[in-house]
Amino acid sequence: MHFTYKIYTVLVLLACKYTLLQAQKVVRYDLYVRDTLVQFTGKTRKAIAVNGQIPMPALHFTEGDTAEIYVHNERDEATSLHWHGIFLPNKEDGVPFLTQMPIPAQGTHLYRFPVIQNGTHWYHSHTGMQEQSGMYGMLVLHKRADDTTFRKGIDDLPELPLILSEWTDHRPDNVHRMLHNANDWFAIKKGSTQSYTEALKEGHLKTKLTNEWKRMSAMDVSDVYYDRFLINGRNESSYGPFRAGDRVRLRIANGGASSYFWLRYAGGKITVVASDGNDVEPVEVDRLLIGVSETYDIVVEIPADSTAFEFLATAEDRSGSASLYLGSGIKQLHTPLPRLRYFEGMQMMNDMTRMNGRLNDMGMQMALQRMDMNTVMYPEISGVKKKKERKKKSGTHVHETQAAKPADIVTLNYAMLRATQETSLPADAPVRELRFELTGNMNRYVWSMDNRVLEESDKIPVKKGEILRIILYNGSMMRHPMHLHGHDFRVLNGQGAHAPLKNVLDIMPMETDTIEFYANAEGDWFFHCHILYHMMSGMNRVFSYEGQAPNPLLPDRAAAYRELQAESNRLHFMAQNDFASNGNDGMFMLQSARWSIGTEWRLGYNNRHGYETETHIGRYFGRMQWLMPFVGFDWRYRSAAHAGNGKNLFGQTSSKDRRAMLSIGVAYTLPMLLVLQAEVYQNGNVRLQLRRDDIPISPRIRADLMINTDKEYMAGLRYIFTRNISARLHYDSDMGAGAGLFLNY
Amino acid sequence: MQFIHKIWIALPMLLSATACTAQIKNMKTETVKIQGNCEMCEHTIETAGNLKKTVRLDWNRDTKTAVLEYDSLKTTRDEILKRIALAGYDSDAYFAPDEVYAALPECCHYERSKKGGRTPAKPLRPAETAATPEKTAAAEAAPIQKVSEAYFTLKDALVSSDAVKAATAATRLSEALNSVKMEELQPQEHSAWMQVEKQLKTDAGDIAATSDISRQRASFASLSQNMYPLLKATDKAEPVYYQYCPMYNEGKGAVWLSREQTIKNPYYGSSMLNCGKTTETLR
Known part of the structure; x- marks a missing residue:
């Protein structure tokens, strides 16, 4: 894998000074945060490097040290560093607007805390999306040699800190915006659209229909498509040499912003010896899934000379992996994890979801990762099934398959973790x-x-x-890695x-x-x-x-908390327009967790086709957010000679030629994701409308349908070329047939 | 944009269909060692290695070497050999994963030079290995112990969806059931036994008589229901877990007994192996 950093600013200024201070060792690091350019995929992209590197440098301390970390922010954006999993005074915790004010652009900040624990931890920026751009690094706290919990055969092994992460060529802010706008470009990239044609091919049409009937869109185990997965900033790397029988301790932190990783080893079993920096009784497994921000310490053995054994970290959605070869010589590969069977997963979700959108665990009392419902999607466990073999079965239980091979893969779960101490x-x-x-x-x-x-x-x-x-x-x-600061x-x-x-x-x-x-x-x-x-x-x-006591780094605590709250509920913007032969069809929208402000327009090229816009400001209610009452404003103009005044289905006269109307209404999402919109205008006119956008016909083809009681209707088909560009054909009752270029942001 | 790009590339290619021997730019030629046996191997190796306009690979069966021509700006020797290894073939840079090698057709099982590797995973059953001597002693003492041993073997066979093993285990279970002497039973065992004996024997016989796993499972559901009062009444050296899957039989649910607390569901193949919960621990 080609892999070059192009770094504008050449810098490596890692000063590690040891000072004796009243028999207590102060360990100092200087971290210089700078803009950089990287080429993880061959394309040049902006990123953030600390001391010239991604990931940030691994920081090592020994229990009993005092940590002194100077952060020199040389960027034009504020930053912060959070010490993940560390017990420290609150003002050193590094959460902007909660434990300190952000480190300003071009500012310097000192984090200073006594190291009162040991174990594998990590650190990252807690500001905006900076973590996704490269601000993550290892933080290893070593045991003192005289520690009573020192474990021979584990704590004295050669060790290697590994930080897992992922890279996207998209700007992280844009990724976030796309997620909020239900843009399914990531699914297209991952091949997980789960469209109707794919469902048909796999004999899962009924599954797909049930899924949409229950108002679910395509399911996936992760949200974002990543271009590269990385171990210590590299997709592939080697570490060695080792001799047969050597054992090595891997200190692994998942510094990915949103990816879980399957950890597997080509040289045999994996022995888990610690989790989140805390020792556990050694437990032998074939594989484990490391959650976002978790750390695990594992011990592996190199079983043969002159062979390098692959340690493989595969993203949970299996869209990619990163490899580390332990040892030297010919590389022994591990079997890649096969693609997920999404429709099996969809079927499982159908079975376990009630019509009201709540989940139904069927009384199974799931806990501690012991029962992984995703297993239905894992071909390596449930066996490879041929398309035709699948029989329709009556009843709700459809996961019955004849196993292709015994399911003797041991996967770590939380019930297997046992602390070494009380x-x-x-x-x-x-x-x-x-x-x-x-x-x-x-x-x-x-x-x-x-x-x-x-x-x-x-x-x-x-x-x-x-x-x-x-x-x-x-x-x-979705699964969630819940993290608590400052405590275990x-x-x-x-x-x-x-x-x-x-x-x-x-x-x-x-x-x-x-x-x-x-x-x-x-x-x-x-x-x-x-x-x-x-x-x-x-x-x-x-x-x-x-x-x-008041936090000296936070002069106005209440205002800071309001800022923290606002930060995680920003407005997200989206816009789209179809530049078609018969006019322009488009909309823009601003959305937050509860509110939506949007304007739709249909602009013809002449007075006969007319011009119209509809603006709605609404608030979503309920957990599933299927209900949105709104107030609206409608404006349209159409040359009267061609339009006339039509009667709607209720016999009311609706003015098409020239109108400016206020309205109130409500939108509700029906089964099959049809949006029913009921609206009353200031003149007493009523309009009901049914609409469905983005019906996934094939991985890249989407269909739209609309019909209302003003006897208007529309149907469209669009082929998605890229994240922003599609070609669209549609027929509109007002404007007739049209073909055009559809752009979306 | 990529799509449009592809059209631009595809168009001239269609127009000049005759000039189909694609030129490789920045070409580098190397000879590499790749293991393999037969013509089928050759096909697999070349399909895995070749990439239009980037890699051309010609593998020789006799010398077990391949001539590799590739665009040195677009790919590397290791990238090509890794793809070939993931298709099942060892080279001087990579060893194929064992599972992939094992899945090759019989004729393609070339001799491998590699040492070590991933030993096939074995189920971790520390409780069983540690308690073996104790258990055999207990089996002699308690007649029901033999029945439960056979029952657990049957359950494990169903967990791994092995109908043949299940039938064999059911035969053992029938034998064990028939060898139970009522006079040797404890009083509470005795009363439980009286109630379930007949049904246990019928179900065990039914399982032994068929190799249709879904019928075996249906009988096993009934068998397990009747095993429960019996094992509950018995003195046990180690706990037995009474487990329940709510999904089996169109949501009617089914129970089973296990020596492991971890759920391993005997009613479904491995895809729903973990479906279920422990409802009671019998000690």
């Missing part, structure tokens, strides 16, 4: 129970907790000295006093998990989904200790 919390501390339901809506890309985004929530008060027991239920259709929590997984400590909990759809932590810190701590685009859509909360 982790029980103080028995006399008061326990407070909190429940959160993770909620979301893929169609409008709104992610929330208890159907509230951060902007709709106050900080959650915490008393120092109490135990918070949090019960999380994931009622959304116990995952109640049946291991009793040895419940493992983590700071990220991956929770799959329909799972219920219980975590608990001892509130022994001070300040305001973020609790959020670590998928960057979910976090920036509002899936966050803040735990706030009562009676905390």
